[in-house]
Amino acid sequence: MLGTHPDYRRRGAGAMLVLWGCEIADREGVAAYIDASKAGVPLYAKHGFVDRSDPASPGEVVAMARG
DSSP states (O other): OOOOOGGGTTSSHHHHHHHHHHHHHHHHTOOEEEEEEGGGHHHHHHTTOEEOOOTTSOOSEEEEEEO
């Protein structure tokens, strides 16, 4: 689970952690999957994650994958 304290949001900490995880996945040759909040979607999209959610069942969680 990844989260950022409200006082420190939009300063790059979340992006650094996502990049770190993506680098490990790439090095290991595996795909990466996350369940994102709707607010987190832009962060993950910047790192190559795409929405894989079922459009027929909208909810608060967005299934995203890369690789």
